[in-house]
Amino acid sequence: MSAPLARTDARIPGALEKRLRARRDDGGKILIAYVTGGMGDDWLDAVRAVADAGADAIEIGIPFSDPVMDGPTVQEASVRALRRGTTPASIFAALAAAEVGVPLAVMTYYNLVFRAGHRRFARALVDAGVVGAIVPDLPLEEAGGWSEEADAVGVETVFLVAPSTPDERARRICARSRGFVYGIGLMGVTGERAELASTAREVAGRLRPMTDTPVCIGIGVSNPAQAAEVCTEADGVIVGSALVRKLLDGGGPDAAADFVADLRAGIDAV
Amino acid sequence: MSGPAGEEPSAAAGAAGATGGEPSVMGEPSAAGRFGDFGGRFVPESLVLACEELEEAFRSAWADPEFHRELDDILRDYAGRPTPVTECPRLSERLGIRILLKREDLTHTGSHKINNVMGQALLARRMGKGRLIAETGAGQHGVATATAAAYFGMECVVYMGAVDTERQELNVFRMELLGAEVIPVHSGSRTLKDAVNEALRAWVARVGDSHYCLGSVMGPHPYPWMVRELQRVVGTEARAQCRAILGGADPDWVVACVGGGSNAAGTFSGFVDTDAILVGVEAAGGAAMSHGVPGVVHGMMSYLLQDEVGQINEAHSISAGLDYPGLGPEHAHLSAIGRARYATADDEEVLRAFKLLSETEGIIPALEPAHALAWVVRHAGNEIPLGSTVMITMSGRGDKDVAQVRELLT
Numbered sequence: 001m002s003a004p005l006a007r008t009d010a011r012i013p014g015a016l017e018k019r020l021r022a023r024r025d026d027g028g029k030i031l032i033a034y035v036t037g038g039m040g041d042d043w044l045d046a047v048r049a050v051a052d053a054g055a056d057a058i059e060i061g062i063p064f065s066d067p068v069m070d071g072p073t074v075q076e077a078s079v080r081a082l083r084r085g086t087t088p089a090s091i092f093a094a095l096a097a098a099e100v101g102v103p104l105a106v107m108t109y110y111n112l113v114f115r116a117g118h119r120r121f122a123r124a125l126v127d128a129g130v131v132g133a134i135v136p137d138l139p140l141e142e143a144g145g146w147s148e149e150a151d152a153v154g155v156e157t158v159f160l161v162a163p164s165t166p167d168e169r170a171r172r173i174c175a176r177s178r179g180f181v182y183g184i185g186l187m188g189v190t191g192e193r194a195e196l197a198s199t200a201r202e203v204a205g206r207l208r209p210m211t212d213t214p215v216c217i218g219i220g221v222s223n224p225a226q227a228a229e230v231c232t233e234a235d236g237v238i239v240g241s242a243l244v245r246k247l248l249d250g251g252g253p254d255a256a257a258d259f260v261a262d263l264r265a266g267i268d269a270v
Numbered sequence: 271m272s273g274p275a276g277e278e279p280s281a282a283a284g285a286a287g288a289t290g291g292e293p294s295v296m297g298e299p300s301a302a303g304r305f306g307d308f309g310g311r312f313v314p315e316s317l318v319l320a321c322e323e324l325e326e327a328f329r330s331a332w333a334d335p336e337f338h339r340e341l342d343d344i345l346r347d348y349a350g351r352p353t354p355v356t357e358c359p360r361l362s363e364r365l366g367i368r369i370l371l372k373r374e375d376l377t378h379t380g381s382h383k384i385n386n387v388m389g390q391a392l393l394a395r396r397m398g399k400g401r402l403i404a405e406t407g408a409g410q411h412g413v414a415t416a417t418a419a420a421y422f423g424m425e426c427v428v429y430m431g432a433v434d435t436e437r438q439e440l441n442v443f444r445m446e447l448l449g450a451e452v453i454p455v456h457s458g459s460r461t462l463k464d465a466v467n468e469a470l471r472a473w474v475a476r477v478g479d480s481h482y483c484l485g486s487v488m489g490p491h492p493y494p495w496m497v498r499e500l501q502r503v504v505g506t507e508a509r510a511q512c513r514a515i516l517g518g519a520d521p522d523w524v525v526a527c528v529g530g531g532s533n534a535a536g537t538f539s540g541f542v543d544t545d546a547i548l549v550g551v552e553a554a555g556g557a558a559m560s561h562g563v564p565g566v567v568h569g570m571m572s573y574l575l576q577d578e579v580g581q582i583n584e585a586h587s588i589s590a591g592l593d594y595p596g597l598g599p600e601h602a603h604l605s606a607i608g609r610a611r612y613a614t615a616d617d618e619e620v621l622r623a624f625k626l627l628s629e630t631e632g633i634i635p636a637l638e639p640a641h642a643l644a645w646v647v648r649h650a651g652n653e654i655p656l657g658s659t660v661m662i663t664m665s666g667r668g669d670k671d672v673a674q675v676r677e678l679l680t
Binding site for chain 1: 302310311312463464478564565567569571574580581
């Protein structure tokens with residue numbers, strides 16, 4: 001494996017990236033957990049429990065009516081949340097009042113950002129104590145307007161790289177990504193898979209020499225063994241659907257915490 | 271790159287047309303796939319390369335005389351082109367305006383959808399892809415895609431909302447008869463918009479061997495442009511045919527129904543540089559242009575039916591083919607620059623128009639173009655002055671709708 005390239009721009013990492021770099025620099029692996037905001041009465045308790053159990057950062061999904069990058073599990077959580085009357089504002093209000101203890105990023109779709117207005121959405125994140133944003137249907141070419149407003153208020157916009165992304169483009173995405181680089185583990189939507197796709201490690205191995213920003217792999221990483229396997233190449237993993245499944249099945253914050261503790265133990269052994 | 275300049279997205283998107291790089295109205299979109307402020311390519315990173323490859327393949331095919339020759343032959347010998355323009359003397363007398371119909375209902379499979387799918391399937395073959403993915407609402411585009419797949423010997427998977435598979439059972443059987451696999455979509459509102467979501471998800475997973483054969487002038491670049499070019503044949507033929515009938519003149523009005531807007535886009539492209547007034551007619555319950563605001567879904571920026579935070583609303587009308595909460599971005603642009611206008615027709619007047627055309631001309635229209643006719647009937651003699659010439663695109667035939675209409679009328 002080649003050594004990471006030296007950073008060419010001298011920007012100062014934000015709170016999310018600092019936290020993830022610190023984990024990496026300590027020789028550890030990064031664990032990012034995903035929870036759909038508003039999916040049940042105790043979603044915020046689940047978020048806190050997941051943080052306490054060893055997640056380095058948490059993605060909060062803001063449910064959208066047409067989540068084109070999400071498979072059945074996150075779709076189900078989104079539908080539940082929307083039926084409970086969840087809105088971006090209700091999630092922001094809940095997060096603003098919560099002490100989670102780890103950096104938070106939202107994951108949502110661009111229409112909710114666009115409808116609010118870039119500046120207003122970015123400021124709402126800051127007011128809610130959210131430091132990062134992942135907008136999977138906003139590729140590099142369309143992201144200019146949002147990224148400017150996000151940068152201006154210090155919100156770190158995480159960009160995604162797919163197995164299909166050519167190297168030259170992947171480099172540009174890495175250069176623009178803040179917080180971490182989200183490597184998509186397989187060609188497909190979010191969801192649990194019985195086996196880790198070969199593309200997960202390939203993407204990580206391809207990206208790490210391109211950037212000094214932490215490289216985390218998500219989509220199709222479903223259990224501690226798979227997380228550990230990805231972490232032989234990646235700086236860390238993102239686990240969403242498998243965790244959301246525990247919550248959908250009624251396990252509550254305790255089951256979520258147990259699962260995250262297992263994931264933590266799995267990647268700590270790498 | 272355009273987008274919301276400040277706090278009000280609608281204000282920014284409303285100022286379309288001022289951006290540079292637009293060579294001509296209904297020409298090529300900008301390099302970013304924009305028609306003014308609308309369009310673009312809002313897709314997950316996993317689909318960016320596929321969209322780029324498709325754009326490149328289409329550009330190369332569309333510049334290749336051999337591709338055109340083959341497509342033209344297929345459209346002539348298999349799809350039944352050119353379709354005629356029919357004078358409607360009895361209806362004209364009734365309304366006091368001269369009505370001409372562009373007869374896409376006479377094509378193989380019974381609607382203009384065939385023009386698009388034969389072109390895309392030919393392109394898929396050229397790209398070395400032997401599997402077609404499609405979404406469908408009423409089933410017209412699904413049947414057309416299944417037909418193209420059978421013609422070219424390709425595999426075909428059609429995603430269709432579970433609500434629609436129930437209300438269009440016969441079309442599901444048609445697709446299966448043609449060798450396609452129909453997958454009912456149970457997510458979201460279980461209609462066309464969810465079928466599009468599911469088709470996009472399926473495409474992400476099989477992008478290497480599958481072509482997504484999108485059915486209208488919507489979705490990410492290059493689809494809105496490519497599908498309009500594949501439907502351009504409707505407008506090109508109609509323009510020449512109208513001139514032959516009208517002694518060299520163009521119609522005063524050109525009217526077409528708009529769901530996603532592909533038959534309207536194809537029609538308008540033939541008349542955009544004439545003096546004809548262009549009107550797109552939406553279903554009152556699915557009127558993205560008339561009742562929506564700018565937003566982004568299914569890869570494009572356009573007008574969408576949505577709530578105050580940006581969740582997409584469902585569309586409702588008697589015509590499943592118009593039950594779509596958005597419309598193609600080029601229509602948003604044509605509206606913004608004032609070149610086309612967009613109006614609505616409600617279910618009741620559509621049913622009256624459906625009967626009227628059947629009784630006066632012996633043509634049973636699909637419910638979709640019955641919207642265009644309903645708008646014309648309502649405005650004949652007032653907004654449309656007596657003696658005007660109006661061409662309406664009859665985008666499909668009504669066979670698929672007769673059972674539903676019988677229920678509604680009794």
